[in-house]
Amino acid sequence: MDLTxxxxxxxxxxxxLWLAFLSLVTLLLAFDLGVLHRKSEEISIRQSLVLSGGYIGVGLMFGGFVWWHIGAESGLAYLTGFVIEKTxxxxxxxxxxxxxSFFGIPRQYQHRALxxxxxxxxxxxxxxxxxxxxLVAEFHWILYLFAAFLVLTGVKMLFAEEKEPDLDKNPLVGFxxxxxxxxxxxEGDRFFVRKPLAGSGRIALHATPLFLALVLIEAADIVFAVDSVPAIFAITTDAFVIYTSNIFAILGLRALYFALAAMIHRFRYLKPALALxxxxxxxxxFVAELMGLDKFPAAISLGVTFALIAGGVVVSLLKTRQEAQSLPAANG
Structure with a gap:
């Protein structure tokens, strides 16, 4: 083989480096599906936390590899992107x-869709x-569009009223x-089954509600990517750092889901922190441009990002704990 x-x-x-990354991701996915979850079963909160911790550990170790192999600035950019995407x-x-919940998918079948x-x-x-x-390589000014979009999105998140989407009226579900x-x-954990058509009795391929849930999950990620992809392009334009930090943050999403789905209400103040x-x-x-800097210092980006998110998590947990403790007193 030609090593060049x-x-x-x-x-x-x-x-x-791309091949090493893709090989590692393939091994993780094969181990997850082929060893840990060969059967459809409910994942306990303890399993969820252990798996999530494992994925976070692997993601951070890969960040250390990026730092060692490519440089400190790339390592800091990776960690910043990882933290933002995870949040x-x-x-x-x-x-x-x-x-x-809308499609009535039991917990034992959720892992397959995820x-x-x-x-x-x-x-x-x-x-x-x-x-x-x-696009950024060809038209550098697109970075400023990304930056302006992020500022507007953040401001909108700060002041927008929280509304739970009505999936029954969702156009994709209707389509x-x-x-x-x-x-x-x-039909168990199957996405498709063959069964008779109503009225004619002819055997035809049918999608199950689990498949519809999968399609909506993919669509939701595209919507979230509209925020996260410009955010990390505003940190670095290195495609390798952007992609690897995104994927390692997302890989642990399945494991994290089972631990946090039941307590997501505890992170009520995380959204304003994320908006900031x-x-x-x-x-x-824009600050880097006004100050005549090539790039905004990566260490400051990571520090401010981590401080804001950590602050949002701490305030959320303290506030919701206080509210929960005050309920018995109010009821009494």
């Missing part, structure tokens, strides 16, 4: 829980990040039900 081929840059990074995933968890959902995310994020990297034969109930992060990340692009 492995050193060939692809999107600015040697091919062997955005908490919002995603709320939506996923809503989707599973697993295949993650595979879809890996492909979709790759396409979006590849397109974004190409799927009009154009697919859909079973009225689940988006405003900060967008603003720093």
């Amino acid at each position: 081929l492995l050193a060939t840059p692809w999107l600015g990074t040697p091919l062997y 955005l995933a908490l919002d995603n968890i709320f939506v996923i829980a809503l989707i599973f 697993f295949w959902g993650i595979l879809g995310v890996i492909v979709l994020r790759g396409i979006m990040i590849g397109a974004g990297a190409t 799927l039900r009009r154009h697919l034969n859909v079973t009225n109930q689940l 992060v988006l405003v900060f990340i967008g603003s720093k692009v």
Whole structure:
């Protein structure tokens, strides 16, 4: 084998680094599906926390590898992107829980939908990040559009009224039900089954509610990627750092989901903190330009991002704990 081929840059990074990353992700997914979850079963909160901790550990170790192999600035950018994407995933968890509740998906079948959902995310994020990297390389001014979009999105998040989406009126759900034969109930953990059509008795392929849930999970990720992809482009334009930090943050989403789905209400004040992060990340692009800097210092970006998110988590847990403690007193 020609070893020089492995050193060939692809999107600015040697091919062997991309192959190492993809090999590691493939091994993790194969271990998850082939060893840990060969059967459809409910994942306990303890299992969820252990798995999530394992994925976070692997993601942070890969960040250390990026730091050692590519440089400190890239390592800090990776960690900043990892923290932002992991936090955005908490919002995603709320939506996923809503989707599973709407379709009546039991916990023992949820892992299958989440697993295949993650595979879809890996492909979709790759396409979006590849397109974004190409555009930024050709038209640098697009970074300023990304930055302005992040500031506006953050401000909107700060002042927008919280509304729970009505999935019964969701146009995608309506489209799927009009154009697919859909079973009225689940068929175990299967996405498709063959069964007689109502009225004619002819055997035809039917989608199950589990498949509809999977499609909506993929659609939800595209919506969330509209925030997260510009956010990390505002931190770094290195496609390798952007993609790897995104994917390692998302890989643990399935495990994290089962631990947090039942207590997502405890993170009520995380959304304002995340809104401030988006405003900060967008603003720093313009601040760097005004100060004549090539890039905003990566260490400051990571420090401010982590401080805002940690503050949101701490305030959320303290406030909701105080509210829970005051309820018995009020009832009494």
